[in-house]
Amino acid sequence: xxxxxxxxxxxxxxxxxxxxxxxxxxxxxxxxxxxxxxxxxxxxxxxxxxxxxxxxxxxxxxxxxxxxxxxxxxxxxxxxxxxxxxxxxxxxxxxxxxxxxxxxxxxxxxxxxxxxxxxxxxxxxxxxxxxxxxxxxxxxxxxxxxxxxxxxxxxxxxxxxxxxxxxxxxxxxxxxxxxxxxxxxxxxxxxxxxxxxxxxxxxxxxxxxxxxxxxxxxxxxxxxxxxxxxxxxxxxxxxxxxxxxxxxxxxxxxxxxxxxxxxxxxxxxxxxxxxxxxxxxxxxxxxxxxxxxxxxxxxxxxxxxxxxxxxxxxxxxxxxxxxxxxxxxxxxxxxxxxxxxxxxxxxxxxxxxxxxxxxxxxxxxxxxxxxxxxxxxxxxxxxxxxxxxxxxxxxxxxxxxxxxxxxxxxxxxxxxxxxxxxxxxxxxxxxxxxxxxxxxxxxxxxxxxxxx
Numbered sequence: 001x002x003x004x005x006x007x008x009x010x011x012x013x014x015x016x017x018x019x020x021x022x023x024x025x026x027x028x029x030x031x032x033x034x035x036x037x038x039x040x041x042x043x044x045x046x047x048x049x050x051x052x053x054x055x056x057x058x059x060x061x062x063x064x065x066x067x068x069x070x071x072x073x074x075x076x077x078x079x080x081x082x083x084x085x086x087x088x089x090x091x092x093x094x095x096x097x098x099x100x101x102x103x104x105x106x107x108x109x110x111x112x113x114x115x116x117x118x119x120x121x122x123x124x125x126x127x128x129x130x131x132x133x134x135x136x137x138x139x140x141x142x143x144x145x146x147x148x149x150x151x152x153x154x155x156x157x158x159x160x161x162x163x164x165x166x167x168x169x170x171x172x173x174x175x176x177x178x179x180x181x182x183x184x185x186x187x188x189x190x191x192x193x194x195x196x197x198x199x200x201x202x203x204x205x206x207x208x209x210x211x212x213x214x215x216x217x218x219x220x221x222x223x224x225x226x227x228x229x230x231x232x233x234x235x236x237x238x239x240x241x242x243x244x245x246x247x248x249x250x251x252x253x254x255x256x257x258x259x260x261x262x263x264x265x266x267x268x269x270x271x272x273x274x275x276x277x278x279x280x281x282x283x284x285x286x287x288x289x290x291x292x293x294x295x296x297x298x299x300x301x302x303x304x305x306x307x308x309x310x311x312x313x314x315x316x317x318x319x320x321x322x323x324x325x326x327x328x329x330x331x332x333x334x335x336x337x338x339x340x341x342x343x344x345x346x347x348x349x350x351x352x353x354x355x356x357x358x359x360x361x362x363x364x365x366x367x368x369x370x371x372x373x374x375x376x377x378x379x380x381x382x383x384x385x386x387x388x389x390x391x392x393x394x395x396x397x398x399x400x401x402x403x404x405x406x407x408x409x410x411x412x413x414x415x416x417x418x419x420x421x422x423x424x425x426x427x428x429x430x431x432x433x434x435x436x437x438x439x440x441x442x443x444x445x446x447x448x449x450x451x452x
Contacts, residue, residue: 007037009108010449013096014040015115015122017138018048018065018084020248020274021352022116025138025210028241029114029234030058035241036446039108043095043122045088047072048248061099063091077373078190085121093125100129112449114208117198127203132452135201136208139353141216141233142381143374145223146182147195149173153181160188165394180380183372201229206448210235210357213437214427215386230448232441236357238336240432240442249274252330255298256337262296265345265418268367268405269338271300272350276371279307282396284316289401291322295409298338299329339364345418346408348392351378360388363425365417367392367404388421390414 012033016026027050030040040058044050045065052060066087071079096110103109113133115122126133137144149172153159158170159181166178173181184191201207211233213220224231234240259267270290272278278286283306290297303311312329335355338344339362347359348367356378359366366389368379382389390413392404408414431438 007450008039010037010111011039011041011099011103011108012449013043013061013099013110013113015043015092015113015119016050017081017116017118018045020048021354022118022138023048023050023248024246024354025235025237026114026116026136027055027246028237029136029208029210030055031241032234032237032442033445034058036442038111038449041099043092045084050246050248054246061095063088063095065091076186076190077184078186078194081118081194082190085119088119089121089125092122093128096125096129096131112205112452117201120197123202123204133204134206134208135204136210138210139374140356140378140381141209141211141219141223143182143353143377144199145219146173146176146377148199148223148226150182150192150195154192160184175384176377176380180376182374182376185372201227204229205452206230206232206445208445209233210237210353212236212357212428212431214424214431215360217437230444232445232448234438234441234445236361236428236432236438238354238358239361239428240438247332247334249302249332251332251334253334253337255328255330255333256341258328259298259338259341259343262343264342266409267296267298267341267343268293268346268348268409269298269300269333269344269364270348271333271335271355272305272348272369272371273352273355274302276350277305277307278396280309280314283309283314285396285398286401287316287319287398289396289398290327290405291319292398292402293405293409294326295405296326296343297323297328297405298333298344299327300333301329301331303331346405346414348405351375351382351389353378356382360386360421360424361428363418363422365389365408365414365421367408386420386424388417388424390417 014026014030016023034040042058043061045063047065047067071083110131113126113131117135123133150159161178168178170176206229212235220231301312306314336358339358347364349355351368351370368382368389368391370376370379383391430436
C-alpha cells in the first residue's frame, strides 16, 4: 500500500458550494484528507469565498462566478444554483486545465475532483478533463431518500402538501407527515429539476456522506440500492478533521468567557443558522419567551436576520434590562465550541444538518424550529426517531417558547432527551476511533483515491 508520505504527490481538487453550511464540511474534508498526506486545492467562487488564512497548507484557486446581483438578491435557490453552475462551468474547466499544464511532467498530478453536489458543473468539468470525481453530500441520507421520492409523491398528490400543517402520514415515507416534506420558497418545477440534477452523480466514482452509521446506517443501506457506486460515511466531519475555523462570518469568541461563568447544562443556545430570517413580531415573541423562561441563554442574531433591521434595534422595550443577568446576544458564535461547552444544556436550532451533527456529537438535546429545504426532515428524525429534540410548531408565541425552553432545560422530558443525546455522543466517539465505522470509511476513501 502507498505510504502516507508519498501521497503529497497526489493533488485533490475540492469544489465547495459557496454557502456556509456547505463550505464547512468541504473544508473539514479537505483538512482530513490533508492529514492523510494528500495535497489539497480548494477551487472556490469569488462569491462567499472561504478565508485562506485558516488553511495555510491548502492552495486556493478562485473561480470567476459573475453572479448577477438580481439573481442573488431574489432568494430563488433554483435560479441561484442554475446561474452558479452555468457561469462556473467554463472557468472551472480552465482552472483544472491550467493546473494540469503547470504540473507538466512532474509527479504532482490531480488524482481526483471532489465536489459538493450543488456544484454539479464540477463533475462535468472533471469528466471533460478525463479526471476522476467524487460527490460530497452535505445533507442527511434521510433527506436524500425523501428527495428521491418527491416525483412519486408529487404524482400521488402528497407533494407539495396542500396543508402545510397537516400531520397525516406520508405513504412510503415513514416517519414523515405531510408537514415534514421539504418546503420550497421558489417555483416548484425549477426546484424539482435541480433536485433531479444533484441526485444524478453521472460519472462520479463514489458518494461521500457527512454522517455516521450510528445515525443512518439503515437508511444508507436502503438508499445504496439505488446506486452502483459505493457510499462512504465519513462523519461527523467536524469531529474528525483537525480544528480550524471554517466560518465566513466573524465569530465573537468572547461569548465563551460568558459561558464560563454559567452553571453546567444551564444555558440554552439559540441560533437559526446563516440563512433563516424572522420578522419583527417573531423577534419580539422570541425575545420575551427566552427572557420569561428564567434560563440563561446565548442568542445568535445575525445582522439582517430580522427583516427590516440591521441588528438588534427592533428588540422590544425593556428587554435588555430584563435579561442583564441571564442573557447574551451575539452576531455570530463559534458554534462547535459553544455546543462543546459544559454550560450549554440545550440548543434551539433551525435543524440544518451541520448544526444537527454538531449538537448530537456533544450530547446536546434540541428545540427544533425548521425553516425550509431539508430542515423539516431533519427535525422529524430528531424528534420522532432519534428522540433528542422537541419541535416548536406553528406561529412563534412567547408563552409556548417559554414552556418549550423549560421542558428542554429543567423538566424530566428534557433530562431524558439529554441522556439519549449523550448516548449518541458516545457512539459517535466510538465511530471515529480506530476500528470505528467512520475511521474505517476514511481508510476506504484513501484506498479508493489511490486506486483511481
